[in-house]
Amino acid sequence: MKLTTKVILMMGALSMAACTNAGKLGGGAGDGAFDPNAAGNSGVIAGSASDPASTAYFQQAVGDRVMFEVDQSSLTAVGRATLDGQAAWLLTNADYTAIIEGHADEQGTREYNIALGNRRADAARSYLVSKGVPSSRMQIVSYGKERPIEICSEEACYAKNRRAVTVLAGGLTG
Amino acid sequence: MMVRIFTALMALMMTATLSLAQQGPLRIEITEGVIEPLPFATPNFVAENGSSAEMGAQLARVVAADLQNTGLFREIPASAYISNVTDFGSAIQYSDWKAINAQALVTGAVNVSGNSLTVKFRLYDIFSGAELGNGLQFQGTTEGWRRMAHKVSDAVYSRITGEGGYFDSRVVFVSETGPKNKRQKRLAVMDYDGAGVKYLTDSRSLVLAPRFSPTGDRVLYTSYETGFPRIYVLDVGSVQRRVLESGEGSISFAPRFSPNGQTVVYSQATGSNTDIYTMDIASGRSTRLTSAPSIETAPSYSPDGNSIVFESDRSGAQQLYIMSANGGEAKRISFGQGRYGTPVWSPRGDLVAFTKQSKGRFHIGVMRVDGSEERLLTASFLDEGPTWSPNGRVIMFHRETQGAGGRSTLYSVDITGRNLRPVRTPEGGSDPSWSPLQK
Numbered sequence: 049m050k051l052t053t054k055v056i057l058m059m060g061a062l063s064m065a066a067c068t069n070a071g072k073l074g075g076g077a078g079d080g081a082f083d084p085n086a087a088g089n090s091g092v093i094a095g096s097a098s099d100p101a102s103t104a105y106f107q108q109a110v111g112d113r114v115m116f117e118v119d120q121s122s123l124t125a126v127g128r129a130t131l132d133g134q135a136a137w138l139l140t141n142a143d144y145t146a147i148i149e150g151h152a153d154e155q156g157t158r159e160y161n162i163a164l165g166n167r168r169a170d171a172a173r174s175y176l177v178s179k180g181v182p183s184s185r186m187q188i189v190s191y192g193k194e195r196p197i198e199i200c201s202e203e204a205c206y207a208k209n210r211r212a213v214t215v216l217a218g219g220l221t222g
Numbered sequence: 223m224m225v226r227i228f229t230a231l232m233a234l235m236m237t238a239t240l241s242l243a244q245q246g247p248l249r250i251e252i253t254e255g256v257i258e259p260l261p262f263a264t265p266n267f268v269a270e271n272g273s274s275a276e277m278g279a280q281l282a283r284v285v286a287a288d289l290q291n292t293g294l295f296r297e298i299p300a301s302a303y304i305s306n307v308t309d310f311g312s313a314i315q316y317s318d319w320k321a322i323n324a325q326a327l328v329t330g331a332v333n334v335s336g337n338s339l340t341v342k343f344r345l346y347d348i349f350s351g352a353e354l355g356n357g358l359q360f361q362g363t364t365e366g367w368r369r370m371a372h373k374v375s376d377a378v379y380s381r382i383t384g385e386g387g388y389f390d391s392r393v394v395f396v397s398e399t400g401p402k403n404k405r406q407k408r409l410a411v412m413d414y415d416g417a418g419v420k421y422l423t424d425s426r427s428l429v430l431a432p433r434f435s436p437t438g439d440r441v442l443y444t445s446y447e448t449g450f451p452r453i454y455v456l457d458v459g460s461v462q463r464r465v466l467e468s469g470e471g472s473i474s475f476a477p478r479f480s481p482n483g484q485t486v487v488y489s490q491a492t493g494s495n496t497d498i499y500t501m502d503i504a505s506g507r508s509t510r511l512t513s514a515p516s517i518e519t520a521p522s523y524s525p526d527g528n529s530i531v532f533e534s535d536r537s538g539a540q541q542l543y544i545m546s547a548n549g550g551e552a553k554r555i556s557f558g559q560g561r562y563g564t565p566v567w568s569p570r571g572d573l574v575a576f577t578k579q580s581k582g583r584f585h586i587g588v589m590r591v592d593g594s595e596e597r598l599l600t601a602s603f604l605d606e607g608p609t610w611s612p613n614g615r616v617i618m619f620h621r622e623t624q625g626a627g628g629r630s631t632l633y634s635v636d637i638t639g640r641n642l643r644p645v646r647t648p649e650g651g652s653d654p655s656w657s658p659l660q661k
Contacts, residue, residue, distance in 0.1 A: 119539075121494070147449075154402075154622070157563035157577050157606055158430060158653070159476040159489065160533065160540055162451065163496035163517040166473060170494035189450050190473060190491070194428055199402040201603065201624040 101141050103216045110137045114172055116210040118155070121167035123175060131172060134214055135179035145218045148172050150190040153206035158192060165190030172212040259296040260382070261323050262289060265307045266300075267330030267341070274334040277364070281332060281341060281371045287415065288375035288389045289328075292616075293641030298324050310342060319348045326354075328378055337363050341370045345378050355381045368417055369660065376659070388611040389414060392657040393618065394432040394441050394458075397421065398630050398650035407652075409443060411458060414611075414656065416632075416646040422461055431476065431607070431653045432456075435483045438657035442466075442477040442486055453477045453488055455503065467506055468499075476519050480547075481527040487511075489519040498532055500547075511549035522566045522574075523547065524591075531555070531565040531574050531591075542576060544591070555593035564607055567591075568614040569658075573637070575608035575617050586619045588637055599639040604628075607652065612659045618645060620652040 095102025097109060106112055111134070114127035123131065138144060150169030152161035169188035177183045198205035264286045267278035289295040305318035310331035319327050330343040344357040358377055360370045369390055376387025397410040397419075406425040409432050412418055422441065423429055430451075432443040441456045447465075451473045456463040468474040468490055477488040480500075487500045496517045501508040512518040516536035523530055524547075531544050537554070540561040545552035556562040560580030567574055571591070578585040578598065584605040589596040604622040611617070615637060622630045630652040632645040645651070 154604065155582075156579070157520070157533075157540070159519040160517060160535075160563050162473075162475050163489065163491060163519050166491040166496060167494045167517070174494070187450075187471070191428075191446075194405075194430070196403050199626045199628070201626075201628065 103144075106134075106137055106141075106214075106216055110134055112215070113211045113213040115207060116168055116212070118153075118206070118210070119164070121164065121171050123171055127172075128175065131175045132179065135176050135181050138176065138181045138185065139179075143218055144216045145185045146187075147215045147217060148176075148186060148188045149195075149213045149215060150188065151195060151209055151211050151213070152193045153209040154193045154196065154201065155206065156193060158194075161192035162190045163192075165192050168210070168212045172214065176214075259290075259294055260325050261296050261298050262326035262328065263298045263300075263303065263319060263322070263324040264289075264328045264330075265303065267332045267343070268307060268310045270310075270331055270333040270340075271335070274332045277334050277339070277367060278330070278332045281330060281367065281374070282328075284368055284371035285328060285330075285343075285375045285378070288372060289378060291415070291641075291643065292379065293636060293643075294383070295326075298322055310344070314346055316346075316348055316351045319346075324348050326378070326382060328374070330374065334364060337365075339364045339367055339370060341374065343374045343377070345381055368413060372413070385615060386613040386659070388613045388616060388656075388659065390660050391612050392434075392438060392660070393609075393632075393645075393654050394422070394434055394657070395620075395632060395647070395654040396429060396432065396652045397647065398652055399425075401626070402628055409441070409456070410647075410651075411441075412647065419648055422456060422458070423463075431655075433478045433655045434657045435479045436481055436658060437483060438660060440479075440483070441655075442479060444475040444477065451475045453486065455486075466501060466503070468501070468508065476521065478522055480523050481525055487521040487523060487530060489521070498530070498549075509549075511545070512552075520564050524567045525569055525571045529567075531567055533563045533565060540579075542574065542589075542593075555589065555591070556596075557593060558596055566608055566610060568610050569612060570614035573614070575610060577606045577608065577619075586617060586635065588617070597637075597639065599635050599637065600633070600642060605633075607654065609654050609656045611656055616641075618654045618656055620654060622652070 095104050097104040111130040114130050148169045150165030152165045173186050173188050196209040198208045264282045266282045269275040269278045286297045290297045302322045305315045307329045325348055327346040327348055333340040340361050342359045345354045347354045360373050362370050372389035375389040379387045391414045392411055393414055394411045396407045399406045407429050408425040409422040409429050411420050428446040430444040432441045443454055444451050445454050453466045453474045454463045472490050472492045474488055474490045477486045485500050489496050490499050495515055496519055497512045498518045498521045499508050499510050514536050516534055518534045521530050521532040528547055529544050530547050533540050534543050540563045541554055542556040542562045542565045543552040543554050560578050562576050562578050564577040565574045573588045575588050578587050583601050585598040586600045586605050586608050587598040602621050603624040608617045608619045616634050618634045620630050621633050622628050630650045632651040632654050634645055635642045
């Protein structure tokens with residue numbers, strides 16, 4: 049990342065720090081808020097998407113997820129580009145930690161899909177590590193086919209469910 | 223003598239086997255109603271005192287349902303009876319039962335005294351005009367009345383088929399509510415027929431795939447309680463649970479007990495790689511059994527504890543393999559078209575049940591341990607997760623329906639592919655695990 053960009057991002061982070069913090073601590077705007085058992089897709093949506101240091105910005109502008117082909121865990125070109133953005137953002141916003149969730153579509157058996165989701169999450173993590181994000185800041189988990197975001201039984205939905213989502217935690221504490 | 227009923231039933235079973243064999247190993251054979259079930263009568267059990275009449279009727283209903291639901295028997299309704307059984311000790315009017323074509327007659331007597339319940343029964347072979355086996359008596363509490371009925375059914379089934387029964391058993395499963403993207407899951411246990419459901423966990427954490435211990439007193443399962451999948455062992459009586467520790471930074475799932483109940487075999491993912499491990503439950507000491515970079519999961523012990531069947535995608539797609547319980551070289555046993563997962567070794571040791579995916583459909587199937595004689599028993603949008611009845615004759619599994627309104631239901635099917643039927647549960651159900659026969 050170019051130094052100038054980084055400085056701008058940092059300034060953005062500082063100027064918006066107060067509202068960002070409030071949002072993060074308040075939490076609970078995600079899918080999981082009304083349904084604890086179904087937690088785990090969107091994490092905390094905090095701050096405004098116009099705040100480059102916010103999780104909302106990360107989710108919407110950077111892109112918090114990468115998609116996979118059927119039964120595959122290798123990253124696509126689009127996926128790698130998204131992860132490049134995630135790596136840059138995570139290096140800039142060094143106070144955040146992340147849990148990378150791997151998911152599968154419903155076309156598979158339960159145990160296998162957990163293992164497959166784990167492969168996908170690890171593929172995303174490994175890529176981020178290769179781009180300099182310390183592995184100590186990331187954990188992976190797999191939900192297999194347990195947490196689809198789209199519920200039709202067609203490829204249009206399946207394609208959105210085969211994903212690795214980078215869910216942010218932590219952030220500025222001061 | 224008993225020979226007639228026995229022969230008739232054997233003939234039915236032979237027919238089932240032969241017709242399957244003729245279809246070839248990959249044909250699905252769900253031709254319900256082709257065989258003629260054996261007609262039987264179960265009059266209300268005779269009340270030995272005034273407070274027992276209702277119980278006598280209930281017991282007879284449960285016995286009748288047990289037998290009828292096997293698909294091997296057909297109950298003759300009481301409205302067809304010519305004579306009734308009003309005295310457990312007096313002689314049977316064989317001609318009256320023969321006239322309505324009852325081949326088997328189950329009679330019983332019941333005595334309720336306060337909390338205590340005594341049940342007696344006799345089984346008659348009508349066409350031979352003789353009792354089949356000796357009368358039996360069970361003693362228990364009124365609270366356990368359904369179990370006593372199931373014990374009667376087990377004895378009847380066993381005497382007529384020559385096979386062990388499976389009615390006095392339980393099933394632990396995942397009870398489900400809500401649409402696919404907001405599904406709530408909790409563990410539940412029930413009698414094999416869906417009666418007496420009790421919940422073992424709440425739905426705050428995602429729970430998956432409970433598995434009974436060999437004595438039915440404990441359950442292994444996977445929970446996301448910590449945010450990460452971990453294996454828990456739960457005592458069914460006290461509902462106390464504890465996590466089985468596994469390696470830092472890893473996730474664990476797909477646990478099953480060894481036949482002696484002291485070891486758990488499971489999958490652990492470290493980095494991108496999922497392998498099979500065992501853990502000594504008392505000491506927590508774990509041993510890694512596989513180390514290929516592929517996915518190895520869904521392990522299940524042979525009944526003698528010497529071998530483990532599991533699934534692996536080391537060949538490029540999910541297939542079934544068998545290895546020693548100590549790990550080492552594995553032998554592939556599935557070679558058909560499609561993908562094979564969730565293998566479960568039958569309690570008789572002769573067959574492996576599995577889930578197969580082929581051409582966009584899911585099947586429950588069985589094959590011999592050497593991979594031969596593959597037979598698909600079901601077909602649907604999504605059938606998954608077989609578990610064996612204690613006698614190895616019936617398989618329970620779950621079926622999820624297609625689309626946004628998709629819902630999961632427990633089903634059972636004979637290993638012949640016959641008698642496919644839903645198992646009624648209060649909510650949706652998945653991941654059943656059948657207990658052994660209760661003592």
